[in-house]
Amino acid sequence: MERKVGIIGAGISGLLACKYALAKGYHPLVFESRNTIGGVWTKTLETTKLQTPKSFFQFSDFPWPSSVNTLYPSQIQVFDYVQSYAKHFDLLNHIRFNTKVLNIKYDKGPSNHDHEENQSWGGDDPFGNKGKWIVTSQDLLTQTVEVLQVDFVILCLGRFSDVPNIPEFPIDQGPEIFEGKVMHSMEYSDLDNEKARDLVKGKRVTVVGYRKSALDIAMECSTANGVKNPCTIICRTPHWNISQSIPWANIYLNRFSELLIHKPGEAPLLNFLASLLSPLRWGIGKFVESDIKKKHSLKKIGMVPEHSFLQAMNSCSVVTAPVGFYDNVEKGSIMLKRSQTFSFHKEGVLLRDSIGPIKSDLVIYATGFEGDKKLRDIFLSSEFQKYLTGSFNDTAPLFRECIHPRIPQLAVIGFSEAFSNLFTSEIRCRWLFELLDGKFKLPNIQEMEKDMSVWNNSMYYRRPCIGAMHIWYNDQLCKDMGLNPKRKNGIWAEYFEPYGPMDYA
């Protein structure tokens, strides 16, 4: 019998899931609410480029074309590359465009078979031989609602799209009293490039947030307006925002660097080694931090982060600042203001300790997304929604960052972040389809929950991410799949060269 796999989302994760489903002989049905593939790469700010070098952000069986010779391709180049991948593997025929999944519901089926009673995920067969998922979708062009049954669901909804995080305010302190315009970075990115340029030209723009979207938008505004109308950034937390000429992230991406840190579930010898090497870890950390602080004069501009660079790597929060960002701070076309809270005034934005407002014509929230809410809300069952709630550090707790032990016949791909999200989504899809093919079995529910709590306690800092432990994480997936986790030739390469997608090809 042909098994139907419902894949929700046709961004990079959904396309990968579709490709691996086809390779294993399943029947994938991809639902995509947009009219095209590519997810976040469909439309971005004009200046958006990959933050990850392209050799890390590539499909293991479909390298970048030789015509793309830059290290950090532009949005258009990424979009074209993703399109070529989908065409090459003939994925487009399996996608229903303009089709939004409204909700999904698990139907256990006629038997009493309960995945929790027998203590294994999905029952004896990971594909589940009793239950089905009921997927309710809507054609956004005709408004027709359709209900379909599938044997397995893969949620590839994306964490950084669709549901913006909008700050909330007490009555009379919010945007309703502001005479200018307020928008989220998502709306700004969606604008046609020329319209975006016209919108900020000659305006006093205030950007809320101090991570990638905020830096990129502030850069665009300061390029348009110079020191005459400086762009103000409101920063709640200083981050390790570094320029591409600082190569320090790379030294955290090889196997040797992982020997210096305590890893979830490590053997006593590795634990001892990490403790023994902790002075070296500390020394490297301090060296890297002081180099960044010096190069970007972080002390002078009052932007020294309180958390360590290693914590930033572990939470995928090291941001590549656009070229010229710190120069524009120095020149005064970008003004940095720190404040834990802010509110509105009719003429602009008030910071917690300020007397007058920062006068503004346009306020752009670069405040991120509520990807965890999007993930939860797709379930009709409040029980399943609760399972994915987790704690502050651990939104959407997932075994191997892919499945929830108490939600059968379902996987989530692309939620927990990594240094390269394409690379990580690919190896997760590969792992998932080996599991569905019966190549390996999962531990029982309690063992998976114990494992998740070990990972959560020893790894995450603020948000789920496999940042500085991606090789260790991939090792676990390789072991599950029966592959040798050591993928390189020779000891030097194994310990000192960074691991990338081609190592797992």
Ligand SMILES: Cc1cc2nc3c(=O)[nH]c(=O)nc-3n(C[C@H](O)[C@H](O)[C@H](O)COP(=O)(O)OP(=O)(O)OC[C@H]3O[C@@H](n4cnc5c(N)ncnc54)[C@H](O)[C@@H]3O)c2cc1C
């Ligand atoms: C501007 C930007 C730049 C980035 N740059 C990098 C980078 O340099 N390096 C890196 O590693 N990561 C980067 N990221 C992270 C990025 O999210 C990943 O690289 C990756 O593209 C995510 O792919 P995805 O398929 O998981 O999610 P998305 O690209 O968000 O795709 C999700 C898809 O699901 C669809 N969808 C959602 N809900 C539904 C529904 N209910 N029904 C039907 N369809 C639905 C959406 O329409 C969308 O097409 C960046 C993110 C952004 C926003």
Ligand SMILES: NC(=O)c1ccc[n+]([C@@H]2O[C@H](COP(=O)([O-])OP(=O)(O)OC[C@H]3O[C@@H](n4cnc5c(N)ncnc54)[C@H](OP(=O)(O)O)[C@@H]3O)[C@@H](O)[C@H]2O)c1
């Ligand atoms: N490749 C690229 O060029 C590119 C471009 C854009 C985005 N991206 C990626 O897309 C993802 C999302 O990035 P993002 O920058 O949009 O979002 P983000 O990483 O979630 O950052 C949100 C920012 O907004 C701040 N913030 C949130 N709520 C706030 C509030 N109520 N008041 C004040 N500040 C608030 C946060 O502060 P705290 O730190 O205090 O929480 C943080 O600085 C990231 O993975 C990023 O790397 C990549």
